[in-house]
Amino acid sequence: MSMTTTNELTTAAIPASGSSVLVSLNQVGKVYPNGTVAVQNANLAVTEGEFLCFVGPSGCGKSTIFNMITGLTSHTEGGLSVLGTTPFQARRHNEIAFVFQEHTLLPWTNLLENVTLPLKLRGIPRKTRIEEGQRVLELVGLKDYMKVLPRQLSGGMKMRVSIARALISRPKLLLMDEPFGALDEITRQTLQDELLRIWQQDKQMTVLFITHNVFEAVFLSTRVVVMTPRPGKIAQVVDIPQPFPRNETFRTAHEFSDYVRLISGALQH
Secondary structure (H helix, E strand, O other): OOOOOHHHOOEOOOOOOOOOEEEEEEEEEEEOOOOOEEEEEEEEEEEOOOEEEEEOOOOOOHHHHHHHHOOOOOOOEEEEEEOOEOHHHHHHOOOEEEEOOOOOOOOOOOHHHHHOHHHHHOOOOHHHHHHHHHHHHHHOOOHHHOOOOHHHOOHHHHHHHHHHHHHOOOOOEEEEEOOOOOOOHHHHHHHHHHHHHHHHHOOOOEEEEEOOOHHHHHHHOOEEEEEOOOOEOEEEEEEOOOOOOOOHHHHOOHHHHHHHHHHHHHHHO
16 A cells, blocks of 8 residues: 655545535534633534544534534534534434434333334334334344343443434434443444444445544544634544545555544644
């Protein structure tokens, strides 16, 4: 594999023209009632089918941006659109799904009931719920565990269930807030591989992913969003124009190290 120097690595806040923009942030800011400026002058365009990772120091506003995109909190400055409408409307249409760092599974019911809960709350018939539940559990490699309770699973398996529950509504936009942060490195890398496999199967799904791990960000992303300390600003957006699928060959390539070095340097400055 050829060597790419740091000077040759490209940065881009806005993707190539002609792509369908799913998320648009235009000078977006968030100021809390107590005066805390969480996010300031954020500009970003996310196109269909991208995989963007957000990196930055703790408290820099990564989760705040995600909460604004999903409509869980409102922006106080600038313009924000999601799937051509407001974040609240996009969430109402079940086109956005969220995976948190904690699995948030119901401990008293089995995996099938856990992953089909969003459909049950929407009044979807039981037969359809079961079919869709089997589909997503098979997608994450847990179809044989449908009747198992969460307490019988490892941390990695619980996170797979959380991902399955998010996918059951067939979202156009999947947001993941440090989902692998509490896992050991071997499990983490395995789930990175699985997540990319799932994302590649659904070419219309766009993924936004928060991580503190620069290696993880480079491995997963089409682009990496680097944020500054609070007030959180988007300092740089780094293209990772490496082909998919990605594997251990990419993790050990010179290009991989170059991107890690570039992003780590951006974080330090």
